[in-house]
Amino acid sequence: MAESSVQSAVQRLGSLLVEEEENLEAIKEKVEHLRDELDWMHCFLREADASRYVDPRVSRWVIQIQEIAHEAEEVVEIFLFKLISHQKLQYAGKTFVIKNRLERYLWVLGEAKAIHDANNGIEALRAKIATLTSRIQAYGIKITRSDSESLTSRVHSLDVIKEDKHVGLNDQAKNINIVGDLVSEARENRVFGIWGKNGVGKTTLAKEVYFNHAIRKHFNRFSWVYVPQNCKVSGLLRGILTSLVTNSSDEIALMTDQVLIKELYQVLLENKCLVILDNVWTCDIWDGIKPAFPGDDDKDSKSKILFITENRQVAEQIHGRSIIHEIRCLSYDESWELLQSKLGRIPAQIFGIDGISKMMEMAKKMLKVCQGIPLAIIALGGLLVTKKTPEEWEVVVGLMNSLQNGKHYQQQSYEQVVELCYYALPYYLKNCFLHLGSFPEDTEIPTKKLCNMWVAEGIAVSANGEVCRGESLEDFAEDCLTELVQRGMVKISKRKSSNSNGSVKSCKLHGLMRDLCFKVSKEENYLSIMDLDSKEALVLSGKTRRLAIYLGQQGKDQILLPQKNQVLRSLLLFPCQKERTEVNHGSIRGLCRESQLLRVLDLDGVVVSSKTLPKEIGDLIYLRYLSMRDMLLTKVPPTIGCLKWLETLDLRAKVRLEIPNVLWCLERLRNLYLPCYFTIKDSEKLRLDNLNNLLTLKNVNSFILEDVLAMKTLRKASVRYMLENEHIEFIQKSPKVVFSLTIFRAIIGKEQVNASTSFDNLIKLELKGELSVPINDLKFPPKLNKLVLDFCGMMQDPMPVLEKLPNLTSLCLDHQAYVGEKMNCSASGFYQLAYLRLYGLKSLHHWNVEQGAMSNLKCLQVTSCERLSKIPQELPHQVQITHV
The missing domain is CATH 3.40.50.300 (P-loop containing nucleotide triphosphate hydrolases)
Structure with a gap:
């Protein structure tokens, strides 16, 4: 009797296998149809975007369609995740296969449930789309075509952005x-x-x-x-x-x-x-x-x-x-001067000589609404500079007038101007701007990190879905940030010291703009913030897709992360810099198990209770961005090799890190940041073959030469130690790659430094160790921008030698790099130098600077130089001095 029951069950499972294989093909076809519906929804969102602020009905429908589009993406990705989870798992060269018929039948049952859930989800979405489409058609709403500005007409660099005038x-x-x-x-x-x-x-x-x-x-x-x-x-x-x-x-x-x-x-x-x-x-x-x-x-x-x-x-x-x-508000004359500085010569081109009075009349009406607030005037200028005809200016004036009688009566009028400037952003910039609201108030946001996040989340997308020829997605993301800065929506925080053009290193969001991010994010369910120091606890909904957690000052208790959020796409953790609060290791494991759709996971500076990440990190198969920078980690699990979609991986932990030799599995990787000090598990050389899409490679060491030379898309690289000929050969045979080089030895000889003189593509050099020869015996690369000398123990004043380097824009003398008492800078020296750091020069007592020296210096940092009696008066007037 028992034997016949088993045989019957086996026959039933066998027929179920055939049936589910047919159902699988049917559901795959439905998934493709759903993707077509997604394309329609994205087209509608782009076209309807410009009408949102004018017609409240359009705004409501846009929010509803955005939600449906998110749900459609989730249905597709959850279905694919379940299929992948039931298929054979392969990572790090090992293959795990289904061994017997029983396992195969169990797999079919799991697949059947995935098909059933996906089918129900698709049918429900189709009903929602049909209902919403019929309503839009019934109301006969006219959609204003959005402004799809040509990418080729925009400036593609943060280098050329100038500071806004401080009028008044x-x-x-x-x-x-x-x-x-x-x-x-x-x-x-x-x-x-x-x-x-x-x-x-x-x-x-x-x-x-x-x-x-x-x-x-x-x-x-x-x-x-x-x-x-x-x-x-x-x-x-x-x-x-x-x-x-x-x-x-x-x-x-x-x-x-x-x-x-x-x-x-x-x-x-x-x-x-x-x-x-x-x-x-x-x-x-x-x-x-x-x-x-x-x-x-x-x-x-x-x-x-x-x-x-x-x-x-x-x-x-x-x-x-x-x-x-x-601090008073600006007068009308001051407001007009600031607006003109933002507009440049564009008004004359638009209105001509005969229309200047009309332009002034419209400007006066708009400036009145700005109430003399510089932030609102700059944002208004950023909006008007995109308008090419007088008629477009009149539309803005009309919107300004409507603000006075609209729903925002409780706001100050200048706050309404800022809100209008947000709604006037092109479609491809809105999500970029809202994403900035993730960062804590007054935070300096690194531009490179920000752009990599935008690419990973898929929010840096042009109006037509394309980028310029020869431009990467990271380039386009930088273009978006450039435009937000030019429009006055984002402000520059720091510029790169190594660049004489002063390219932007970090940006910041003004409090008024951040408040606007929160307001819109709440309306559109774009972003949730969990501040653990706040008295008001945030209850997360099941539809929370982007979450930023401010870990705060919670004392010694370990922090538990939110669990069971299947649709979470982005999780950013921000530890308090003044407290070392630990995040529970088990809660990270639970997060990996429950939030399989995660694309961005930022753990910068987070302390994990076990000093390791769980092996379940490999379950996040959709992950595009993973950062472990400044974490106190000792090793990375080998399952990281399962993250096939990963595009940015930052492993720059605070301590020596053990890395599994599986990075070669990450074929889609575009940016790889290795730690300064690391060991490779069970190997001497780090495999980097198969990384054919890599753009950035930082702190590479102990590599296989053939692997890195095969990287045809590589743009920037930094090499540490230079102990072997392969490091030199890597730089020599990669002329299109911009390099940074660190030589880290107890004693640094003349031959190690002088070997770099033929490297035209070497722009940054760090010498960490005692120099065996006087500095005037050394030769430096011809195009060197940045030089760091650390623990060098130089007894001879290095300034007469270094001030002659023609392209040097940044110089750092750290930790007894110079042990002499006097330092002199001549009148004609350091013509390009923009940044100078003197750190830990314990013997330095007198610093003489002749008039005209360092004429382009923007920033001077003097730290732990106790004997230095005074900062020279002859330094250029514009220099910002940090002195501790």
């Missing part, structure tokens, strides 16, 4: 004389404030003060700390102390509040410090940190505090003897 701020700075107040020896005033409306330029003016020559000469230590709305006193104290002393951040992180107050008080009492607190929201902030600051009775204290706030009540009540400066 210079005059205000002279009138209120903040610098004079701060350098005054009057001891009765130690607390100063700047207040004004959001976007009026308070922080911009404060930065002008912060880097002022008189300020840098008067004070010897500086701290600029941004105060987030949910800031804790302990975190704020740690931030101030970290920037004023040379102690390690880990040491300061272990201090109790009482120790922090005592240490900070002593530093402020013994030194002339300038502390700037940006974005002070309440008087409670000052009340919490006040015990750490010398009081009115401490007559010997020469430290001073400058706070920035947009709350007038806070400005007036924060300290009884504080001197408060108000």
Whole structure:
């Protein structure tokens, strides 16, 4: 009886196998039809985008279609994931196959459920699409064609972006004389404030003060700390102390509040410090940190505090003897000057000589709505510069007028201008802008990282789905960022020190723009933020597709990540820089098991409880971007080789990392960042063959020469150590690749350095180790931009040699690189130098700079040079000095 039942079951499973193979073909055909529907939805979204702000019905339908499009993508990807999971798994050269009939039957049952779920999902989506399509047709809504600007007409580089003019701020700075107040020896005033409306330029003016020559000469230590709305006193104290002393951040992180107050008080009492607190929201902030600051009775204290706030009540009540400066809004003439600086010559081209009065009339109407707020005026200029006819200007004027009577009556009119500028963005820029809202307030966002994320998420997509010939997706993403900066929606934070053109290294989102990101993201379910320091807990919905978690200052408890979110596409974790909070290893394992559709996983700086990642990381088969930068990891699981779709992999952990020799499996990899120090599991050489799409390769060492020479798409590479001939051959035989080279040895000989003189494609050189010969015996690459000398122990002044390098834009002398007492820079030297860092030159006592030397210097950083008595007065006026 039992035997016949088993035979019957086997026969039934056999027929089920045939049946499901037929169903599989049918569902695959439905999936292809669904992809066609997706193409239609994306076309509709592009065409309807320009009408959203004009017609609320279109806006509602766009949001509904966006949701359906997301659901369609999820149905397809979940179905494919289940199929792949039931098929044979192959990674690292090992193949696991279904061994017997029973396993095959179990596989068929799993496949049958996947087919059933996919079929139900597709039918439900078809019904939604049909209903929505009929409604759109029934209402007869006319869709305005969106502006699909030609990519070839845009500037394809962040190098050429200029700073926006600071109209009116210079005059205000002279009138209120903040610098004079701060350098005054009057001891009765130690607390100063700047207040004004959001976007009026308070922080911009404060930065002008912060880097002022008189300020840098008067004070010897500086701290600029941004105060987030949910800031804790302990975190704020740690931030101030970290920037004023040379102690390690880990040491300061272990201090109790009482120790922090005592240490900070002593530093402020013994030194002339300038502390700037940006974005002070309440008087409670000052009340919490006040015990750490010398009081009115401490007559010997020469430290001073400058706070920035947009709350007038806070400005007036924060300290009884504080001197408060108000930053006013721009006058009409100043507003028009700023708008003209943004527009350039375009108005004359549009209106001609006869139409200037009409242009002025329209500008006056629009500037009135801006209320003299520079941020709104710059954004308006970024919008108008894209308009090519007077009629298009009139449309903008009409929209401005409608703002006064619309649904946004509770907003300030300048806030409505900023919102209008967002809705006027081309379709391909909107998601790029909203994505910036993921980052914590006042965060400097690295442009390279940002562009790689945009590519991985598929949000950097042109209006017609194409990019220019010879342009990579990363190039197009940079174009999008360039356009957002030019439109005044994003501001430049830092420029690359190694580039004389000052290309953008990092960007930042103004608070007003970030608020707009949150508003739109909430309406469109684009992004969710979980701030673990916030008193209000965020309840995540099952449709949360992008999630940013601010880990905050949670003490010693391990953090558990959200689980069971099957549609999550992007997860960014932001650890608090002042606290070392651990993330639970098991919760990362659960995340990998439950969120299989994840495309972006950013773990920068995160501490994992086990110091390793779970092997389940290999289950994230759709992952495009994975960053482990600055993590305290010791090894990476070999299952990372299963991530076949991975495009960007950042392995630059804080400690020596053991890497499995499986990176060659990642065929789609475009950007590979290796750690500075790593070992290769069970091998001496790192296999990099099969990486035919690689654009960036950082910190490569112990490689197979044939592998790297076969990379035809490679653009940028950095090589460490140069201990073998293959490193030299790699650079010599790759003339189209831009190289950085690090020579790291206990003793660096003349032959190692001089071997690089024939490398025209070497732009950055780091020498880490003691030089065996005087520096004037060394020869450097002809096109060298950046030079780092570290632990070199030079006894001869290096400046007379280095100042003659014709293309040098960045120079760093670190950790006793020079052990002499005097340093001289001649009048004709360092013509291209833009950045100079002097760090840990313990013996340096006197630095002489002749008039005219370093005429292009933009930034000087002097740290831990205790014997250096003063900064030379002959430095160019525009230089920003950081001196600790």
